[in-house]
Amino acid sequence: MQEQEKKVDVEETVDTEYMLEPVPMNKRRSTYSQIMVWVGFGYCATGLFVGGTLAGYGGAPGLNLVDALLAIILGEGSLLIMTALLGIAAHKTGLNLSLISRYSYGSKGFIIPMAVMALLTLGWFSSIVGMIADIWGGFIDNPSGITVFSPASWGYEGVPDITLEVLIAVIFWGIVFTISAIRGISAIEKVAKVVCPLILLVAIIAGIGMINEGGGVGSFINKANELDGLGLGTGITAVVGSWVAGAVMGVDMFRFNKSVKAVWWCAAACFVFTNPLLNIVGYIGSVSAGQYNYVAWMMGFSVILALVAVFTWTTSLWTTDNSELYCNSLYTGPILDAVGVKVNRKVLVAICGILGTILGAIGFYQIFFANFINTLGAMAPPLCAPILADYYLVGRKKYDAKLLHKQPKWRWAGVISFIIGAGLGYYFQYVTPLPYNLPSGLFAMIVSVIIYYIIYKFMPDKKADKELMEEL
Template sequence: MTEEKKKAKVAEALTTDGEFMLEPVPLDARRSTRSQFMVWIGFGYAVTGLIVGGNLAGYGGTGGMGPMMAFWAIALGMGALYVMTSFLGVAAQKTGYNLALLSKFSYGSKGVVIPLFIMSLLTLGWFASIAGMVGEVWGKWIGNPSGITVINPENFGMEGMNPISLEEFLACAIFGAVFTYTAVRGMSAIEKVATVFSPLILIVAVIAGVVFIAQAGGVGPFLNEAGKLGGMGLGDGITIVVGSWIAGAIMGVDMFRFNKSVKAVWLCAAACFVMTNPILNFVGYIGVVVNGEFNYVFWMLGAGIVLAILGVVVWTTALWTTDNSELYCNSMYTGPALDVFGVKAQRKTIVIVIGVLGTILGAAAFYQLFFADFINALGAIAPPLAAPILADFFVVGKEKKYDHKALEKQPAVRWAGVISFAVGAVLGFVFQYVTALPYGLPSGLFALLVSFVLYIIIYKVTPDAKTDAKVVAELGK
């Protein structure tokens, strides 16, 4: 393809959508490192960071763990996510492929439906949960002047959970619509939102943590109080941390394909897993130890009108950037999955449909009723999803194998990918919910390693290796 034709192709894609749902992102359309870095700062600011920190401190009856063990759970969990996300990002950056295109080489042209379907469900669940989180804060601030209760969680066996008021229901619906609109606009709109609000988000979170420590009487008294916690093992703590972000780690593929360099991939991943989310983990941990509540915005709501407004604004805008990414990436999974079955759908149409569905679920208390089980299952079952991609790209695959011309030459099913993921997912579930691993090892990460090794072994004894050799030979002609 000549340089003129390449430029024409880029111009055409940018005119119609510019998100390259079914084709690689060319170098001409890559985004600046600064803008992508700010997206990852905003992406990393998710309320799950606070919830996870709260769980490590015993919120929800988990028993919790002392400050040093909590530190290691956060460090090891976030470290594993950082490494996994970065390597997936390197594969995406070098090829320009989104998850759908990248997965064809390890799952097959039709087998790719498996990771895409799972990620579609996960991102839908996250979008609904985050919309519910925003609605909850607005409902707490506004109160219930209408006196109308839309949903009472106690009717579903959720004792001690506040009812969903009409005000909270409407707030969730309104902001779900706003988040959907900006996700329709694509990556450029997500970057604009993140660039404006990300610095403020970090500042407020750090200040909240400092205030809580001061309320405890200083670092010494805080550590003494936190040292009384116990009951949760390190492996369970790591699994909770990984579960809170495994979907985001895999979603990173669809954002890293816009990066201009491998260095930018490692930097952007650090913005989320080193700079942002660990801070929220610690703030959530501190909040529960000091006040019994992981969400510092609830404290701000009772600390005067100025802090209340600041808290609600920061909370809403922070989760705005996260929910944008969830919905944007969902379209990158749903669209190609439909395409496998011959159904052509525009990205913007998918975003609107999924956004409406997610908003309905969020307003219907998906977050309040199902979120805790949702992230625990994620931490155990989802990590093996990435193993076939990593093993294929970095171990058994060759650079020529990922040539753009090879995209349409992939077999329908790559059995190495399908089988290794299935085994890993089952093991993750068993070790999380049936029988614990020895030495308190984290179930999800263990399952990922098993899937990784299993892929390499199965690849050599199935037709996959011969198929790749044939494809590479044809490309070399």
């Protein structure tokens, strides 16, 4: 009896998601499963939102068709390369983002970027829950007649009220996403395999329908070519900002890949096939139908189409929000472990799910989302710069699993280069724009990589690495 109880205790404490250790090769996932995860991960409403932004949705400045396509190609291409390079490092080491960051930020220094990522994923989770609740609120309407929270009364004019129906939808889907995220990577794969082929098909059909409503391809091209005023660099920043957190988060899923080829296929599934498609559909919808969100557009035709739209929207965002919670626990868990607090991953997922649901219920998406992704696009790319510079420029030999828990507390080259890069990203986005409208976030990341490589040699980091390599 005692032996059985001990066996249960051991099983409960096994870290099946490898929060604090590398993923062994015999625990890696199939390439097809991981590709479907990335299709679902990339299928996020922000892709449509960015397409609408490029089209000047709501009377704002926009980009003509050629510049919009160029912004999508350059922005998504940058995300593809950034994601794949981080993914290869994750695949080779089997480490999640928190653990691999220790080699370039230090055993305590990694807390800084991981705290940033924890806040970002929490913000994304609450935003996506809010997006889904908005759609359900539009579908159900407000038969109760009850308004729970009015943003306008707090000075946020033009922001829709949070009705009882929207609140119920936030709570319901927040609970569903939290429960499935608690189950880990296997649950994310199961959801993705079922919904991903369908959601891509619906998006393509909706895009064709919106072009036809606007008078056909010729009419769309003519209207698109009349747009101007946004600036190509700003457009690229918007594209990058919408998904840079996902690019960095990708490390936590790429560690389950079996090969470098699988890494490239997964990155392409998101940044070649899925997210660019949503950018284009959002752009088409805004130009042709005056609505970048094809789900809201479909709801105006019939009950059946409305049901299809709401179902597609909800399931497509399911894997994305699962990933936000899943990765959040992989940031907060190692942070707490580094300061001597032992917490179960499932408990962390539950806590983040509750907090995110509360934020979604008080209108985080409706009020803060636009500024949230702009700031994200400017300040988040430098976060991965020390990892890229250290792994590809300083040397991969130091990434030995035996040295994971022997890293110095602070890697000053990583901390300093990230802080400078994040500051530059914010400055060039909100204070003084770069010449030729160059994208602030990507520029800041490149600067951070250069700074890291230069100052690494003059910091204690180089000496520490030499001593650690001698131990091997």
